[in-house]
Amino acid sequence: MHRYIVTRLLLAIPTLAGAAALVFILMRLIPGDVCVIRLGSGGAHVDQGALALCREQLGLDQSMVVQFLLFLKNYAMFDFGISMWSGNPVWQEILIRLPVSLEVAILATVIAVLLAIPLGTLSALRENSKLDHVVRVVAIAGIATPSFWLGIMSLILVLNVSSMITGTPWLPPIDYVPLWQDPIRNLSIVLLPAITVGYRYSAVTMRLTRSAMLEVMREDYIRTARAKGLLEQIVVNRHALKNALLPVVTLIGIEFAFLIGGLVITEQVFNLNGIGRLLVQAVQNQDNVLAQALVMLIVLVFVVVNLVVDVLYAWLDPRIRYS
Amino acid sequence: MSVRTGAGIALSLLTAFAFTPAGAEQPKQGGTLTYVIPADAPPSLDAHRETTYATIHTAAPYYSVLIRVPPDNPASTTEFVCDLCTEMPKPTDDGKTWTFKIRDNVKFHDGSKLTAKDVALSWQYIVKPPKGVVSARQSFYEMVDSVNATDDSTVVFKLKYATAAFLPALADPYAWIYKKEILEKDPHWYEKNIMGSGPFKLVKIEVGQSITGERNKDYYLKGRPYLDGIVGIFAEKQSVRTDALKADRASIEFRGLPPSARDQLTKELGDKIWVQDSDWNCGNILTPNHQKKPFDDVRVRKALALAIDQWKGAPALSKIANVRTVGGIVFPGSPLAATKEELQTMPGYWPDIEKSRAEAKKLLKEAGAEGLKFELLNRNVDQPYKFVGTWVIGEWKKIGLNVEQKVVPTGPWFSNMRAGTFDVAMEANCQSVVNPVLDTGKYLPHRVFPDNYGYYDDPKSVELYEAMQKETDPAKLRVAMRAYEKHTLDTEVHEIVLPYWYRIVMGRSYVKGWKISPSHYLNQDLANIWLDK
Numbered sequence: 093m094h095r096y097i098v099t100r101l102l103l104a105i106p107t108l109a110g111a112a113a114l115v116f117i118l119m120r121l122i123p124g125d126v127c128v129i130r131l132g133s134g135g136a137h138v139d140q141g142a143l144a145l146c147r148e149q150l151g152l153d154q155s156m157v158v159q160f161l162l163f164l165k166n167y168a169m170f171d172f173g174i175s176m177w178s179g180n181p182v183w184q185e186i187l188i189r190l191p192v193s194l195e196v197a198i199l200a201t202v203i204a205v206l207l208a209i210p211l212g213t214l215s216a217l218r219e220n221s222k223l224d225h226v227v228r229v230v231a232i233a234g235i236a237t238p239s240f241w242l243g244i245m246s247l248i249l250v251l252n253v254s255s256m257i258t259g260t261p262w263l264p265p266i267d268y269v270p271l272w273q274d275p276i277r278n279l280s281i282v283l284l285p286a287i288t289v290g291y292r293y294s295a296v297t298m299r300l301t302r303s304a305m306l307e308v309m310r311e312d313y314i315r316t317a318r319a320k321g322l323l324e325q326i327v328v329n330r331h332a333l334k335n336a337l338l339p340v341v342t343l344i345g346i347e348f349a350f351l352i353g354g355l356v357i358t359e360q361v362f363n364l365n366g367i368g369r370l371l372v373q374a375v376q377n378q379d380n381v382l383a384q385a386l387v388m389l390i391v392l393v394f395v396v397v398n399l400v401v402d403v404l405y406a407w408l409d410p411r412i413r414y415s
Numbered sequence: 416m417s418v419r420t421g422a423g424i425a426l427s428l429l430t431a432f433a434f435t436p437a438g439a440e441q442p443k444q445g446g447t448l449t450y451v452i453p454a455d456a457p458p459s460l461d462a463h464r465e466t467t468y469a470t471i472h473t474a475a476p477y478y479s480v481l482i483r484v485p486p487d488n489p490a491s492t493t494e495f496v497c498d499l500c501t502e503m504p505k506p507t508d509d510g511k512t513w514t515f516k517i518r519d520n521v522k523f524h525d526g527s528k529l530t531a532k533d534v535a536l537s538w539q540y541i542v543k544p545p546k547g548v549v550s551a552r553q554s555f556y557e558m559v560d561s562v563n564a565t566d567d568s569t570v571v572f573k574l575k576y577a578t579a580a581f582l583p584a585l586a587d588p589y590a591w592i593y594k595k596e597i598l599e600k601d602p603h604w605y606e607k608n609i610m611g612s613g614p615f616k617l618v619k620i621e622v623g624q625s626i627t628g629e630r631n632k633d634y635y636l637k638g639r640p641y642l643d644g645i646v647g648i649f650a651e652k653q654s655v656r657t658d659a660l661k662a663d664r665a666s667i668e669f670r671g672l673p674p675s676a677r678d679q680l681t682k683e684l685g686d687k688i689w690v691q692d693s694d695w696n697c698g699n700i701l702t703p704n705h706q707k708k709p710f711d712d713v714r715v716r717k718a719l720a721l722a723i724d725q726w727k728g729a730p731a732l733s734k735i736a737n738v739r740t741v742g743g744i745v746f747p748g749s750p751l752a753a754t755k756e757e758l759q760t761m762p763g764y765w766p767d768i769e770k771s772r773a774e775a776k777k778l779l780k781e782a783g784a785e786g787l788k789f790e791l792l793n794r795n796v797d798q799p800y801k802f803v804g805t806w807v808i809g810e811w812k813k814i815g816l817n818v819e820q821k822v823v824p825t826g827p828w829f830s831n832m833r834a835g836t837f838d839v840a841m842e843a844n845c846q847s848v849v850n851p852v853l854d855t856g857k858y859l860p861h862r863v864f865p866d867n868y869g870y871y872d873d874p875k876s877v878e879l880y881e882a883m884q885k886e887t888d889p890a891k892l893r894v895a896m897r898a899y900e901k902h903t904l905d906t907e908v909h910e911i912v913l914p915y916w917y918r919i920v921m922g923r924s925y926v927k928g929w930k931i932s933p934s935h936y937l938n939q940d941l942a943n944i945w946l947d948k
Contacts, residue, residue: 122824122826122827123826123827123830123831123834124825124826124827124828124829124830125826128826128829128830128833129825129826129829130458130465130466130467131466131551132466132829132866137552137554137555137856137857137864137866138466138865138866139550139551139552139553139554140554140865141550141553141554142464142549142550142551142553145547145548145549146549149547149549177458178456178458178459178622179458179459179606179607180607180622185622188621188622188623189623244654247654247658251658251661251662254662260662260663261661261662261663261683262662263658263659263661263662263664265664266451266648266650266655266659266664266665267621267624267625267646267648268624360651360652360655361652361654361655362655363648363649363650363652363655365622365623365624365649369455369623369651370623373455376824376825376826377458378826
């Protein structure tokens with residue numbers, strides 16, 4: 093197993109290198125550069141001397157090949173560079189935002205798993221019952237509803253309901269406070285986005301849990317287990333659910349990885365200073381250095397999460413062995 | 416400038432408030448003002464090198480400037496008052512020497528005394544930055560020959576020529592005064608740090624989240640600031656800012672909200688919120704690419720201008736977009752701006768739109784450009800770029816033109832204009848202090864003013880501008896400005912000026928002492944604001 097993990101981690105290197113090269117090229121295909129945006133987006137005059145100096149300071153006056161070689165060299169030395177926009181080290185920019193994204197992703201995952209697995213299982217066990225219909229409607233609605241829309245609606249709902257009850261509209265704070273500094277304020281900030289994201293996440297997971305369970309419940313070994321006289325609870329929990337969870341775990345892993353950098357609009361709607369918002373800013377500002385680092389981070393998260401999922405497979409299904 | 420509220424009763428009260436001098440109502444000390452900054456974060460904290468309002472809204476309360484627009488009357492386009500100086504000087508040497516006496520009771524936030532040497536060095540870095548230092552507005556100060564501190568309390572600006580552009584340029588809100596010792600040691604220090612002499616002292620800054628300041632007890636204007644503290648929260652998305660105002664998570668937003676947000680908030684909050692609005696010293700401009708046929712033909716350019724019904728379009732657009740007032744090349748509030756009668760003599764401003772469009776069709780026919788198809792390059796910004804772009808295309812359709820709007824993000828928008836790869840571009844000319852001579856430099860040919868993307872050469876335009884640049888007599892300057900304007904918008908139709916932007920600022924009703932200006936860059940030190948609660 094250890095050897096397998098090491099091999100997988102080593103295989104991540106070419107994946108990261110490929111992603112790095114791709115994002116390096118793609119970012120430079122966008123016309124314009126960070127200096128023009130920085131000095132001109134106000135709509136006033138762009139001083140030509142200032143523009144030339146800015147480009148020189150950021151190395152944009154060098155050829156693309158030189159820039160790429162420099163980029164590879166720096167990454168090989170774990171030097172991720174300085175943000176072209178803020179002038180701060182990239183790792184610092186990411187570290188400021190990562191806790192917010194991680195917290196929302198973890199909370200959304202917990203909400204999704206707590207909702208999806210029991211409801212998906214029950215829905216499968218009571219196929220075509222009223223409960224099944226309700227769960228399916230809830231799941232389809234969750235898949236069909238964009239998280240950002242749900243976010244906006246939930247904020248409007250909170251504002252209007254609080255206004256009706258107390259006469260004064262209430263809204264969660266819009267400036268993030270870490271959990272360890274003020275847990276109540278922190279939860280009041282992240283709970284709503286986590287619920288709105290978690291709902292869509294749970295809907296997808298719920299559908300998959302249901303279909304996986306339906307498939308497993310028709311397997312011969314389930315019939316055998318029942319014929320042996322095992323309690324239905326044991327049949328479901330020990331034999332059916334554990335097997336049905338294999339694709340569900342994969343989905344949970346991929347969704348979690350996606351949430352780290354993919355909550356672009358949700359983070360904007362709730363004014364969360366997270367990785368998704370930072371990535372959009374980096375692309376908008378044509379901050380190539382920061383955008384590259386963020387894409388690399390997201391790729392790394394996907395690689396690690398996939399590895400964790402593969403390791404979990406072995407735990408869920410003892411027949412799976414890695415070497 | 417006017418003030419409106421959502422509730423009828425509150426309207427009269429608040430109108431009275433808006434036009435009441437700041438001292439008329441007794442300001443209360445204390446409290447913390449929370450305001451939203453419509454940006455994710457400024458690129459750096461050094462205003463000398465940045466051009467975005469995000470830097471101003473973030474850090475202006477921590478700095479002083481030499482002179483500024485009057486905080487009690489920021490709508491004035493001609494009045495300037497001292498901040499660090501003791502009194503506004505009269506120029507000597509035929510308008511070429513300006514001597515400023517500096518207050519002797521000013522301390523930086525680290526406790527050290529601010530002297531004329533700090534002021535002089537800050538200005539030297541703006542006017543002629545040393546190697547490796549970016550000064551974003553260096554070209555504004557081409558008239559400045561030298562800046563020197565003759566002693567600890569005197570700063571002398573010597574100009575190459577007298578010009579009406581100097582004083583407004585000196586009131587630039589980005590011209591923060593830094594500490595000489597720090598600048599000399601590390602000219603980049605201020606990019607990441609704040610240490611000024613303004614009404615507030617920095618407590619903490621959380622990147623992309625918020626900036627917190629506390630009252631500067633040693634502030635040189637006694638009794639100011641009124642607030643104990645300020646918190647600026649970065650909120651790029653408009654819905655977040657309006658929701659924050661609604662739920663009182665923030666008390667004010669200084670940049671400006673669109674009419675829809677104003678209508679919604681005034682309807683829902685009534686007298687709990689006030690609205691101040693003003694013409695904005697920003698506007699969209701249509702730039703035909705003179706290098707591309709048929710836009711090299713003045714008849715085609717004139718037809719483009721004649722098709723647009725600005726007088727009818729502006730009031731209609733003002734209900735949905737941040738545009739309102741029809742104007743020429745000078746901000747409508749300035750004494751140097753064209754009057755309505757003067758404007759109506761130029762193409763694109765004729766009072767009879769039917770006659771105007773008939774003339775446009777005739778010109779297109781003469782130029783062989785009937786039913787012309789082309790692309791309008793526009794910036795991917797809703798307010799007001801896309802609204803205005805859509806309107807203009809509708810107007811052009813009325814003379815048989817077939818125009819497609821190409822909306823691109825800021826980077827490619829600039830890139831296309833700089834490369835000259837466009838037919839007609841929707842540009843913006845957005846300035847801070849109303850400085851007609853400098854603001855209209857935008858209309859000079861590209862070889863003289865690289866930010867002009869019309870790609871025309873026009874020695875006459877340069878000649879007219881230079882005559883204006885060195886004119887200090889207001890009456891003669893106005894005449895010179897009219898000649899330059901007529902040449903730009905009528906004779907050559909190098910550009911088409913669209914209605915000026917419309918600034919709408921909203922604050923909770925307990926926020927007092929702040930007055931709107933024609934620019935979101937101005938009057939942002941927050942020293943006059945107090946909370947009535």
